[in-house]
Amino acid sequence: MAKLWNVAVVGATGAVGGQMIECLEERNFPVGKIRYLASARSAGEVLEFKGKPVMVEELTRDSFEGIDIALFSAGGDRSRDFCPAAAAAGAVCIDNSSAWRMDPDVPLVVPEVNPHAIADYRKKGIIANPNCSTIQMVVALKPLHDHAVIRRIVVSTYQAVSGTGKKAIEELQKQVVTLFQGKSPEVATYPHQIAFNCLPQIDSFGDNGYTKEEMKMVHETRKILEANIGVTATAVRVPVFYGHSESVNIETENKLTVATARELLAKAPGVELVDDPATSSYPMAIDAAGQDLTLVGRIREDESIANGLNLWVVADNIRKGAATNAVQIAEILIEKYLR
Known part of the structure; x- marks a missing residue:
């Protein structure tokens, strides 16, 4: 049986966050548990994953326990604040904001172009999604x-x-x-x-x-x-x-x-x-x-x-320029790097 991975979508109620969820579904990403995270004003909303209800939770630094991969699309400020916390909890962050793109210790990845760069995720536990x-x-x-x-x-x-x-x-x-x-x-x-x-x-x-x-x-x-x-x-x-x-x-x-x-x-x-x-x-x-x-x-x-x-x-x-690119990175990550 293929291994399943616990995934968090940060900014789940936004345009890109919603598309990330769709891409995970469409591409049959091997999701075990999924967690939807957003601001306090969105907490309590109910979205779906593969037809099942998932309640949106408030994003906190304690949100990433047991998470393997965190897909971030909640803006640069939240990414700067919460990606290190997620990485410290053991999750690999794939961030759609501009917060980490030019950090020399964070790979900036387009799977069709430089998939080899994903290996550098180990430096900070973060991979950056480029500008659309x-x-x-x-x-x-x-x-x-x-x-x-x-x-x-x-x-x-x-x-x-x-x-x-x-x-x-x-x-x-x-x-x-x-x-x-x-x-x-x-x-x-x-x-x-x-x-x-x-x-x-x-x-x-x-x-x-x-x-x-x-x-x-x-x-x-x-x-x-x-x-x-x-x-x-x-x-x-x-x-x-x-x-x-x-x-x-x-x-x-x-x-x-x-x-x-x-x-x-x-x-x-x-x-x-x-x-x-x-x-x-x-x-x-x-x-x-x-x-x-x-x-x-x-x-x-x-x-x-x-x-x-x-x-x-x-x-x-919204797709290749953001959500799909992030999920493609996650696919290579679990295929070649995570066990």
Whole structure:
């Protein structure tokens, strides 16, 4: 009989926490006992796991006794506070926040890209899930980097409101309805109206004029690919519910033709090639939503430089960009490292 593992989902009532639960169910993760943890205001709510009721408990430092794996999606502050407590209790934490991503003793993992890094979980008992936009980009770029060595990346993201959470999803819904009624919409989650608008700001601005979201992509990409690649990013919030889209331009050391790039991506793990301009076939957010593959298309040479390529990359930010990636890490963890 296969071993079962006791799992805690921290932030179980949130958008990503709920998707983590679904992914555990869909992928038949060998769960023994499951514990749902959230803030005091959510304690007492009843959710389900495989059709059985599970009561949400208040997150405390004593919540992790007997837990083998803790999936965290409750924000950076809670992760900084509670991941060490969970690790001290014997659980391996897989954290979706930015709290631990750049810690040199914490592996930052995308299973299709750097699964070997999971071995470093032993240093602190924590594994970091990268930023959603970084995940889909490196899944697409890894086979190209291995073949031709990427020197520079210029990326512009078009990110769905679900990346901000349930409140943002609800706000976009309400704003659309309000505007169709001819009224002025309420603005609360973002600095400006998001319905029928694009906001070139995700997170706060730094002294260099870039937002935190943009700099996450810079630093995380280098750590995951283990290379000092030049990266510059512009992150934009768009009125889409699910699915981040990215325009990615790369410069490589060695020539990479469109035909070779398509061949590499067609067989790359976690990638679906959607690239037939003659039939207007290319990745779209509505196609990526609800699945775990990273869709890649619009592959074409950058004619302004010798070794340049353009790609359009789309993925479900809540699934592959967060929940599914975390569960995939847990699957490798129990297969290769935990006994």
